[in-house]
Amino acid sequence: MRTRHLPVDWPVAWLFAEPRLGEALWIALDRLPRGAGVVFGHVDLAPAARRRLFARVALVAARRRLVLVDSRDPRIAKAHDRAEIVAARRRGACLVFVSPVFATASHPGAPVLGRVRYGLMVRGAGVPVAALGGMTARRFETLRPLGAVAWGAIDAWTG
Numbered sequence: 001m002r003t004r005h006l007p008v009d010w011p012v013a014w015l016f017a018e019p020r021l022g023e024a025l026w027i028a029l030d031r032l033p034r035g036a037g038v039v040f041g042h043v044d045l046a047p048a049a050r051r052r053l054f055a056r057v058a059l060v061a062a063r064r065r066l067v068l069v070d071s072r073d074p075r076i077a078k079a080h081d082r083a084e085i086v087a088a089r090r091r092g093a094c095l096v097f098v099s100p101v102f103a104t105a106s107h108p109g110a111p112v113l114g115r116v117r118y119g120l121m122v123r124g125a126g127v128p129v130a131a132l133g134g135m136t137a138r139r140f141e142t143l144r145p146l147g148a149v150a151w152g153a154i155d156a157w158t159g
């Protein structure tokens with residue numbers, strides 16, 4: 001079984017760059033600590049528009065020494081239940097973002113895991129797991145003892 005540690009060069013804190021950010025994307029990128037990660041989504045954009053936006057984000061990421069990963073990169077995955085964590089591990093994911101841990105503006109009204117269910121879901125996952133959904137740095141610290149090795153957010157970087 002694999003270790004619960006992040007790949008060596010991967011950050012603990014991540015921004016999920018999604019369309020709902022709009023122009024706040026640039027504010028969020030500036031607020032990220034150096035060395036943080038960016039998961040670039042925008043999968044509904046036309047391919048040419050997505051490539052152009054990715055290139056702009058890549059310039060900022062390079063300047064700020066951020067780790068930029070395409071959301072379609074097989075090294076990362078999102079999971080909402082144990083079966084999806086197992087599937088991600090079998091596909092060879094290096095990091096699985098488990099969500100939603102807390103209430104999130106991305107999915108208003110969706111049921112959340114909370115700390116206890118998150119901890120139970122990720123126990124023995126065999127792949128490094130990150131927390132996503134209503135996350136802040138403070139909330140992440142409460143999830144570390146339960147197995148979280150990283151965290152991702154949108155609103156934590158814009159407000």
